[in-house]
Amino acid sequence: MVRELQIKVSGQGLTEVTDSVEAVVEDSGLEEGLCTVFIRHTSASLTIQENADPDVQRDLQAWLARLVKEGDSLFTHTIEGPDDMPAHIKSALTSTSLSIPVLGSRLALGTWQGIFVWEHRRHAARRSVVVHVGS
Amino acid sequence: MVRELQIKVSGQGLTEVTDSVEAVVEDSGLEEGLCTVFIRHTSASLTIQENADPDVQRDLQAWLARLVKEGDSLFTHTIEGPDDMPAHIKSALTSTSLSIPVLGSRLALGTWQGIFVWEHRRHAARRSVVVHVGS
Amino acid sequence: MVRELQIKVSGQGLTEVTDSVEAVVEDSGLEEGLCTVFIRHTSASLTIQENADPDVQRDLQAWLARLVKEGDSLFTHTIEGPDDMPAHIKSALTSTSLSIPVLGSRLALGTWQGIFVWEHRRHAARRSVVVHVGS
Numbered sequence: 001m002v003r004e005l006q007i008k009v010s011g012q013g014l015t016e017v018t019d020s021v022e023a024v025v026e027d028s029g030l031e032e033g034l035c036t037v038f039i040r041h042t043s044a045s046l047t048i049q050e051n052a053d054p055d056v057q058r059d060l061q062a063w064l065a066r067l068v069k070e071g072d073s074l075f076t077h078t079i080e081g082p083d084d085m086p087a088h089i090k091s092a093l094t095s096t097s098l099s100i101p102v103l104g105s106r107l108a109l110g111t112w113q114g115i116f117v118w119e120h121r122r123h124a125a126r127r128s129v130v131v132h133v134g135s
Numbered sequence: 136m137v138r139e140l141q142i143k144v145s146g147q148g149l150t151e152v153t154d155s156v157e158a159v160v161e162d163s164g165l166e167e168g169l170c171t172v173f174i175r176h177t178s179a180s181l182t183i184q185e186n187a188d189p190d191v192q193r194d195l196q197a198w199l200a201r202l203v204k205e206g207d208s209l210f211t212h213t214i215e216g217p218d219d220m221p222a223h224i225k226s227a228l229t230s231t232s233l234s235i236p237v238l239g240s241r242l243a244l245g246t247w248q249g250i251f252v253w254e255h256r257r258h259a260a261r262r263s264v265v266v267h268v269g270s
Numbered sequence: 271m272v273r274e275l276q277i278k279v280s281g282q283g284l285t286e287v288t289d290s291v292e293a294v295v296e297d298s299g300l301e302e303g304l305c306t307v308f309i310r311h312t313s314a315s316l317t318i319q320e321n322a323d324p325d326v327q328r329d330l331q332a333w334l335a336r337l338v339k340e341g342d343s344l345f346t347h348t349i350e351g352p353d354d355m356p357a358h359i360k361s362a363l364t365s366t367s368l369s370i371p372v373l374g375s376r377l378a379l380g381t382w383q384g385i386f387v388w389e390h391r392r393h394a395a396r397r398s399v400v401v402h403v404g405s
Contacts, residue, residue, distance in 0.1 A: 002302050002371045002378070032137050034171055034267045036304055036369045040380030042320045048231045050177045050223060055212035059220050060227060062209050067202075067337075074332050077325035085329050088320060092330055096318045097369040099171045099232040101137045101267040108137070108265045110175030113231075130378045132304045132371040134405055135269055167272050169306055169402045183366040185312045185358060190347035194355050195362055197344050202337075234306045234367040236272045236402040243272070243400045245310030270404055 001028045005129045009119040012065070012083075014049065014057040018114045021100075021131055022107055028133040033102045037115060040128040043087035044119045045094040051114030064090055087120035094118055102133065136163045140264045144254040147200070147218075149184065149192040153242070153249045156266055160237055163268040168237045172250060175263040178222035179254045180229040186249030199225055222255035229253055237268065271298045275399045279389040282335070282353075284319065284327040288377075288384045291401055295372055298403040305377060306369045307385060310398040313357035314389045315364040321384030334360055357390035364388055372403065 003024045009015050017037075025035050039046050050056045068089045070082040077085045098115065101108040109115075117127055138159045144150050152172075160170050174181050185191045203224045205217040212220045233250065236243040244250075252262055273294045279285050287307075295305050309316050320326045338359045340352040347355045368385065371378040379385075387397055 002373050034269060036371065038369065038371050038378065040378065040383065042318065042380070042383055047227050048177065049227060053212055053214075056177075056220070056223055059210050059212050060224060063203075063207070063224050064227075066209065068333075072333070074336065075329050077323055077329050079323075085326065088326055089330060089333050092317050092319060092334075093228055093363055095230070095365070099173065099234055099267075099369055101171065101173055101265045103137050103265070108173065108175065110177070110263065113175065113177055128380065130371045130373070132369075134304060169404060182362050183312065184362060188347055188349075191312075191355065191358055194345050194347050195359060198338070198342070198359050199362075201344065228363055230365070234308065234369055234402075236306065236308055236400045238272050238400070243308065243310065245312070245398065248310065248312055 001133045003131050007117050007127045007129055009127055010124045011122055012119055013061050014116040014118050016051055016114045016116050021115055024131045025102055025107055025133055030102055030133055031105050033135040034099055035102050035107060036099045036132045038097045038130045042091050043121050044117060044127050045091040045096060046098050047094050047116050047118050048113050049116055050112045052112050083122045090120040136268045138266050142252050142262045142264055144262055145259045146257055147254055148196050149251040149253050151186055151249045151251050156250055157242055159266045160242055160268055165237055165268055166240050168270040169234055170237050170242060171234045171267040173232045173265045177226050178256050179262050180226040180231060181233050182229050182251050182253050183233060183248050184251055185247045187247050218257045225255040271403045273401050277387050277397045277399055279397055280394045281392055282389055283331050284386040284388050286321055286384045286386050291385055292377055294401045295377055295403055300372055300403055301375050303372045303405040304369055305372050306402045308367045308400045312361050313391050314387060314397050315361040315366060316368050317364050317386050317388050318383050319386055320382045322382050353392045360390040
């Protein structure tokens, strides 16, 4: 089964989508299998991270923003704005697809794991995420 | 087929799990398909790397430790110890899931490829890895 | 279905393989499912990136080359040349496997997404990529 989700993001940072992905798994009726999440963009990505303390998400965002700086004189691709080329690099360093086993009709996530869309551009947007569930 | 593995790690660094994953593929009896490895943690991750020269693993560990420093004044999530927030970042920069095709009843790994759990915390631990094998 | 592709690369940088992967999906005859791309090397990797402006690929390459420097005094694995250990690190920071849902008999890629082999060594080479397509 393949299902597309539209995720609203309000700018740079992480937005949890675990419940939306879990709902697709439930709809599939599959007891055991594999769920794959794919983001259809190159300036936003996916990550599985701790969903307990929101400070973790803030620190991830701050650390990556310092590593991949806007306005780097190295960049030649600047036509789409100062946040665009850093967004491509951040996407390359994180994940475009993630696969999570399904056990007992649920995602086999660890206790503290959540699935997140990681927006790397400054503006609010609607991002397309495609979920596949198979045996 | 979904199978959970418990992997003992002795602290920061890489622990090869190729044989354990290969054993799950053998048990599945599948000749051709896909094997997905998933780690149920956010402070340890997965990587496929060279398993010939152990210096490669040492250099990977040293390089990443220098990039993602403990005690960074940027971090606000410090309650779980100085190695915790770096561990989350290192996990985000490497892999939580990996998928390897199965051919001739074996993982289609390259000659020098091994599958590793990459522990990012300082203490010894038992880590949970879930393996899915499907057609 | 599992199919192996041989990809010629001319040295460091990105080589697009979207059409070759799409051809495997077409051959599979599958209307809906999942396509997984796996590279059988630890000094070259995979990424999904913008395929519109070639400057993006050039900037990705330049940025990563600056982050992971050749001749780093940290490295002990130097026997295979100055570009080898950086190549392993770059592979660990990007992707060894990627999974893309299949919809309407085609890869469900976003408008600007292309699949690339990212060569991290200096010399021209033939790289092995294995593609799995399943339901």
